[in-house]
Amino acid sequence: MxxxxxxxxxxxxxxxxxxxxxxxxxxxxxxxxxxxxxxxxxxxxxxxxxxxxxxxxxxxxxxxxxxxxxxxxxxxxxxxxxxxxxxxxxxxxxKAEADARRQAAAMASEPSVLQPSVMATATTNRSAPIDWPGLIRRYQQHKLRSGEIKETTWERLYRPRMALVLKTVKGPPVIRDATQLLEAQADQWSQRPGCRTRRMQIQYTAALLRWAVSQKLLTGPWAPPPELSTFIGRSRENRTVTTPIAVPDILAVVETIPDPRWRFAFQLLCAFGLRPEELQHLQLRQGRLWCMYEKVASRGKTKPRPLRLLPCDQWATEWQLLETFDPARLPPMRAGFGSDSFSRYLLRREHWQRLRQQYEAQGEKLVLYSCRHGYAHRAHVFCDLPPKVVAAAMGHSVQTHLAAYSRWCGDDVVDDAFAKAEQRLTPEG
Structure with missing residues (x-):
């Protein structure tokens, strides 16, 4: 042997x-x-x-x-x-994305200059070769110059997907239009319709093509269809949706966190509906606690915002977070990895593990972001605040807010909202 x-x-x-x-x-x-x-x-x-x-x-x-x-x-x-x-x-x-990212980095290290004459020829002659690496570099410059994304976002999200575009257009088979390109990309996840990676690859590829056609760098046949669902596919699996954490569970978790630094951080998350990363961007300004974090997304960049306790959260008021705030009271977290650090800490807490199992038994999923979800849920259900107001308080767009939080608007929430509206509108006497 x-x-x-x-x-x-x-x-x-x-x-x-x-x-x-x-x-x-x-x-x-x-x-x-x-x-x-x-x-x-x-x-x-x-x-x-x-x-x-x-x-x-x-x-x-x-x-x-x-x-x-x-x-x-x-x-x-x-x-x-x-x-x-x-x-x-x-x-x-x-791993596939990391491999694609390395491949893209290797391609980027090779000298290649966009030839406008070739690109111009491609717009008039469909059979002419397309300088796909040059096209993608111009797309990158557009995204960064316009401020739509950060350089780190391009490296983390766009580059691996653009590398897969380059790999696909090399063939075989020969790709001649948008439909063939999107179908070829979808085929790489043919056994996983609707999965997140397939969906994002299709969406990022379509966005590239849409921009190139609008800039007359590609001809009409390369314009992607407005509806991408046939390329993305429909998942056969039921996806577990993360759940807002209930107030009694918030208070119980606070009682079981032994480290005062992590306990303070958890209280801030729940009381103000923060993203975990935002814990590293808090400042006291003129007697108010502000979040200075700026998140760049496709819908724009978030602005610094003052933080507000919800009127229904008396328990949060009693914590006196504003009066006792000091960045030194927070645990050390690596920039950009706040959520990862915090999640790892909570996963070592027995009570958090038991709580997660309880939520799972009810068909729900408890994660660190459930603290932020809980803030949004209480703002709507208990405080009757409109989506536009809650979105501004939480530091994202109304579209993002509705897309993320409307999923918890069940029949009980709708019935309660109608009952409250009826009480407000019913004449007295």
Missing amino acids: PAVPEWDVLLRGGVLRALSQRGCRSGWTVSNFRGRARLHITARAGDGHRKQLLLPYPWESDQLEAIRDGVVAVYDAFHQGVPLEQAIAELSEA
């Missing part, structure tokens, strides 16, 4: 050590399966069923860190309530 390579032993041991740091002492191991890394999970350590799941990595010595980090990512996702199969699928998508 051939001896086991030293790197094989190091890989298995590295995975076990990384998992033990997260409290997993047994039940999760990796092995080689026909040249691929395979994850073994016992029934007791998983979802009640023994699982053997292939990871998107070759079983090779240079993949030691990637396999270890991949297993940890699946473990963390599973303990955040994500099904194991979905966690593996998301890991595969993340």
Whole structure:
């Protein structure tokens, strides 16, 4: 029997050590399966069923860190309530995006200059070659120059998707118009209709084509159809929607957080409906607490805003957050990773884990953003504040607000709103 390579032993041991740091002492191991890394999970350590799941990595010595980090990512996702199969699928998508990003970076390092004459010819002669790398560079310049996105957003979201566009247009088959390009991209996720990665790839590709046609850099056949649902597909799986956290659960979590720094941070999240990242951008200005965070999105850039407690939240008023605010009271968090740091801390709290299981048993999903969702829910249901007002208080557009929070407007909420309106409009006496 051939001896086991030293790197094989190091890989298995590295995975076990990384998992033990997260409290997993047994039940999760990796092995080689026909040249691929395979994850073994016992029934007791998983979802009640023994699982053997292939990871998107070759079983090779240079993949030691990637396999270890991949297993940890699946473990963390599973303990955040994500099904194991979905966690593996998301890991595969993340790896595909990272590979595409590296490919795009390699392409960007190659000297290539956009040739306007070639582009102009492409607009008049459909058979002429299109300088796709040059087209994408001009699109990047447009997005950054207009202020629609930040450079980091391009690197994180746009570049891997534009790299896939470049790969697709090289063929085979030969791509001659928008429909063929979108269909070719959809085919890469033919077994996962409606998944987030497929949807975003189609949307980003369509946006590129739409802009290029509007700038007369591409001809009419490259204009994408207004309706993209046939390319995105329809998911066959029911998606669990994250849930607003209830007030009694907020108070219970606060009581069980031992570290005063994280407790203070959790109180701020719940009381003001903050994004976790915004904790690092709070300032006292003229007796008011302000959030100075500026988020750049497709609908524009958010502005600094004063924070407001909801009139219905007497419990938040009693915390005296404004009177006692001091940035030094907050825990250290790496810039850009506030949500990740906070989520990891809460996942180590037994009460938070039990609470998540209770929500899951009711068909709901409790996450860190549930604190922000709870603020929006109370603002509408208990305070009767209109969406425009709540959106401004939370630092996003009305469109974003309605898209994100209208999902919790069930029949009970509608009935209650109608009853309150009837009381206001019914003449006295």
